[in-house]
Amino acid sequence: MQLRLGSIVKELGGELRGNPERLVDGLAPLESATPSQLSFLANPKYAQQLAASRAGCVIVAESMRDQAVARGDCIVAAEPYLYFARVTQLWKRALDGASAPGVHPSAVVDPDAVIDPTARIGPLCIVERGARIGAGTELKGRVSIGENCVVGERCILHPGVVIGADGFGFAPDGQGAWEKIEQLGAVRIGNDVEIGANTCIDRGALGDTVLEDGVKLDNLIQIAHNVRIGKHTAMAGCAAVAGSATIGAYCTIGGRAGILGHLQIVDHVHISATSLVTRSILKPGHYTGVFPIDDNAAWEKNAAALKQLHKLRERIKALERGND
Amino acid sequence: MQLRLGSIVKELGGELRGNPERLVDGLAPLESATPSQLSFLANPKYAQQLAASRAGCVIVAESMRDQAVARGDCIVAAEPYLYFARVTQLWKRALDGASAPGVHPSAVVDPDAVIDPTARIGPLCIVERGARIGAGTELKGRVSIGENCVVGERCILHPGVVIGADGFGFAPDGQGAWEKIEQLGAVRIGNDVEIGANTCIDRGALGDTVLEDGVKLDNLIQIAHNVRIGKHTAMAGCAAVAGSATIGAYCTIGGRAGILGHLQIVDHVHISATSLVTRSILKPGHYTGVFPIDDNAAWEKNAAALKQLHKLRERIKALERGND
Amino acid sequence: MQLRLGSIVKELGGELRGNPERLVDGLAPLESATPSQLSFLANPKYAQQLAASRAGCVIVAESMRDQAVARGDCIVAAEPYLYFARVTQLWKRALDGASAPGVHPSAVVDPDAVIDPTARIGPLCIVERGARIGAGTELKGRVSIGENCVVGERCILHPGVVIGADGFGFAPDGQGAWEKIEQLGAVRIGNDVEIGANTCIDRGALGDTVLEDGVKLDNLIQIAHNVRIGKHTAMAGCAAVAGSATIGAYCTIGGRAGILGHLQIVDHVHISATSLVTRSILKPGHYTGVFPIDDNAAWEKNAAALKQLHKLRERIKALERGND
Structure with missing residues (x-):
């Protein structure tokens, strides 16, 4: 598979300094790119690698234009990392074509679920009664969507995801045993949400568990019942959020971080990997609690x-x- | 769906102060309940919310009777939270009817597995040779039960649960590589156990891994080979227990907590979220080890x-x- | 099922001191073994248990020969624990026969995947386009292998494993939202690798994510995009490795341990359970960072x-x- 530099710029904008007929057959980091590959310089601290790179073309910011031109072909873009992201999308589409919508014959979809005709339900998925899957959404293989749960548009759910299992709710019965509190709510997921492999999002006890638009969750994350996650918040692998916690928009939650139940975290809060949030965080900022390794x-x-x-x-x- | 207050009390006991013909069409917390919803006051610290609640009826303890009656309809019960749990069960049954037992046609069940005729095996489950599933037990979709593993009566296993994968056992071969120790035991799960989505319980190396009656495990929990968990112990999401640890009855293990291998924890021990248990705990109590966030x-x-x-x-x- | 002591020694070597016609019908630890069971003494600190053990035969090291012979039948082997591991393998083969290769009819295998005829693909697995599964490898039930991912020979992948989901890669779009970076690499897994239940190994962003020969991963582990794990490294349950980290050979990573992105860990490093590695570790040794429980x-x-x-x-x- 090859793309012409001219056609990349035609599609994505940016200014091409170099030969529009040049073909690139792959994307690679500066240090390993070959003359037939396209690379990018997103972080000025790697500027020294630019001159030495053998890449056929490099995506750079305005400020790096002169250095880049001195080296060879380049594409000048306002945000090189974002531009690179869009090139990966172009590349993926060129490689795969559009993946066909529809329900794989091995999936088990309840007749009372509503699947948008442009959605794609992969093999061995389960979509239960009353669930709704929005336009352009893709469930990769082996995804479960529980009763009455709603997934918005253009979402991607990776293999093993479980949406709408029961929240963990029990009342002590007075004799040391636990009595189940049936979980009567559901899960509502907005648009443009991506959820990583084997991540679990439990249904609410009474109201719903909610992920707003643009939320990105990595693999093996636990979202308990009645959690609410604000728009464009991103969470890295193995994070866990306990019941009824409310997380604001534009937050980043590091890998293996935990958030206790019923807490509130405002917008623009960043939690370091592994840290446990034990009280509400009402001020934007960066918070950490990790025993230093030695x-x-x-x-x-x-x-x-x-x-x-x-x-x-x-x-x-x-x-x-x-x-x- | 609507329930009459009179029929709730007839089913579950408690004293109704108010109109038995009043219909409720949902359950909700005090602060958001509408006049057509039923609510509850379980924790005296929320007593101030009682007077202001618009709920059609509130479940309260004996001690709150006068305040509740002054506000409107109420049900007086010895344990309001437990009563509420039982109302959720009533509600769920009224909504769903009895879920039909039987094996979903997409499940893969070995002919030498024994499934009680009142059990329900959901779609895309796997039940291997020699496994036994007890009366009234429900495997939601995409659950795996390995060879010779036993699940008791009235258990609920949520999607993605893996019972009876091999324990993690290897002997160093003297040249830096690992030689597999075949895991010849199984998993034995008692009655009334609930296991959350994507939780894994490994089979024993020689003897069995055991969960006693009434154990409740949340999502994404790891239970290693030859662990034994005593009755009515509850564990929150992402907890992990290493091989051959023995946990007593009536314990609570917080989310993301860990327990090292070969340790003993006695009955009535409570471990805070995220804490790592590195030595046996022989005295009931509450234990913590978390770096405070800042x-x-x-x-x-x-x-x-x-x-x-x-x-x-x-x-x-x-x-x-x-x-x- | 019974094995003759004579046939065990014939198969595995070692010196039998005792009756080759004696039959054993099980394997058990010293303290619980019955006269019809075979046991082993791997750790000299349990030497006191030897005299009291009722085991029909005990596997011991050269140094314990006299004590063992004084007690009864024994097998003397250079490495008793390794010998025991091999007996479990013998036992397993005797119990199960050879498990038949082939693709279970409920698995969903792309016609452009390449499955070695001696591999075994269990029920409800998914193997996507361009994936390759090597000789003697076994995918237990409900395993997903993504596009173009490669699994070597004699590997074992337990239920719920996800190989080749997208890595967690997004570029900020300048308006607070995230733009997806398509993950164009794959996963390459060497020979003799074992991967525990519900563990996830993401595909690389540009290059591949790599597990070298003999790596052993426990359950519920997260391996992010472009991680590289050296040969014979073992990782216990719920460990997590962030993107582009490089881990050497012969390392052990404790349960729930974490490794931040882009770090390097050299060969022969041992990380204690729960510890978070926040900087590269360039010296072999044992490292810990855990808040002590109290x-x-x-x-x-x-x-x-x-x-x-x-x-x-x-x-x-x-x-x-x-x-x-």
Whole structure:
């Protein structure tokens, strides 16, 4: 598969400095690109790699134009990383053609589910009664959509995703056992949402669990009942959100991060990987709580001291009093 | 769908103060319930919401009777939250009717598996040779039950659950590679167990992995080979238990918590979310080990100091000696 | 099912001290083995259990020969644990016979996938266009292999595994939304790799995600795009590796451990359970970063002090200056 530089620029805009007839047969990072490949420089800290790159053409920002032209062919674009993303889409379409809509014959779709005719339901999917799948949405293979759950338009759900399993709700029965609280809500997913492999989004207990437009979830994420995630928030792999937490828009939640139940997180909050959010976060910003890794022997000494930390604080206080 | 207050009380007991002919068409929390909905007050700390609630009827404890009656219709019950749980069950049955037992035609069930005729095996499930599924148990879609594994009565297994994959057992071969230890045990699950979406319970290496009656597991949980979990223990999402750990009865394990292998945890132990249990816990109680979250700049300073903590302790000791 | 001691030694080597005609009908740990079972002593710290064991025969190291012979029948082997592993394999083969190769009729295999005739594709698997499955490899039920992904020889993939879902790649579009970066690479898995239930390995963005020969992954692990894992590295349940991280050979990664993106970890590195690797590790060794668990009240005091730790350090400095 080959694309002409001229046709890329015709499709995506940007200014081509170089030969529009040049063909590229792949995309690659600066350091490994060959003369028949297209590359990009998104982060100025890699500018030194530009001159040395063997790439046939490089996508660069306005500010790098002169350096890029001195090296060879380039496409000048306002946002090189975004431009690169759009080239990957162009590439994918050229490779695959449009993937045909429709329901794979091995999928199990309830007659009372509503599937938009432009949606694609992959092999071995399950779509239950009352569920609705919007236009242009694709369920890859082995995806489950539970009763009455709604998935918007242009969404992508990867293999193994489970939408609308029961939330984890039980009342103590007074004898030490648990009585099930039936989960009577559903899941509502907006448009342009992508959900990674084996991620689970539980149905609400009474109201619904909600993902707003443009939310992006990585693999193996747990979203509990009645969580609400604001638009364009992105969450990395293995994150977990407990019941009834509300997360704002434009947040990023790092991999393996956790959010306890019933908390509120406002817009534009960034949580580092692995951190556990234990209280509401009402101010935009970047938050972290991770034990720093160390060689095991050093960790053991510090961890032992940590278990005495409040006593150490008392000893410091005592020393300060003694010095008075 | 509507239920008469009179018929709810007839079914579930409790004392109705109000009009038995009143119809409710939904369940909702106090703050959002409409005059046609039923609500509940389980936690006295929300008592102030009672007077302001527009709910058509509220389930309350004996102690709240007078305040509730002053507001409007109510059902007085010994345990309002448990009563509410049972109303959700009533509601679910009224909505769905009884879900029909039987094996979905798309499921792959080995002829040497034994399925109780009152069990329900959902679409695209796999039940292997020698497995047994008890009365009233429901496997939702896309559940795998491995060879010789046993699931008791009235269990619910949500989509993507894997029972009886091989435990993670390998012996070093002396040349840096790993030799597989075949996992010859199975999984035995008691009655009234619920297992969340995409949770995995591995078969034992020699003996079996065991979940006793009434255990409740949330989504994406990992239970390794030869673990034993005591009755009515509940575990929240993304928890993980390593091989041969024994967990008592009536425990609660928070989301993302971990338990190392070969440990013992006695009955009535509560582990906070995200904490890692690194030694046996022989005393009932509440245990925690989580790095407190902070804004990232403060975290960086504290984390750096933490890596020097044992040296700080030495410096405090030196100061104390100096003061002697 | 019964095996003769003589036939075990004939098959696997080792020196039998005892009756070759003795039959064993199972394998069990020393403390629970019955006179008809075979056991093993792999760790010298359990040597005291040897004399008391009722096992019909015990596999022991050279150094334990005399003690073992004094007790009863034994097999002397250079590496008792490795020998035991091989006995489990013998046992499994005797129990099951050879599992038949071939594609289960319920699997969905693209006509342009290449399946070795000695491979076994279990029920309800999906193998997409251009994928290749090597000789002797077994996909248990409900495994997904994405387009153009390659699985080597003699691999075992457990239920729910997803190979080749899209990596989590998005470019900010300048208006707060995310633009998809199509993931144009694939996944390449070497020989003798085992992958646990519901584990996900994403395809690369441009190049491929690579697992070298002999890698062993437990359940519910997340391997992001363009990760590379060196040969014979083993990872326990719920571990997660972010994009473009490179992990060496002969490493062990504990359960729930995390590795941030773009890091390098050299050969022979061991990461403790739950620890987060936040910088490259260029020296073999054992690394840990875990908040020590404690009873909740003690944890609360220490966690509160930890949030002031850098101030405590300043106070120690001040005291030290005061003492000068």
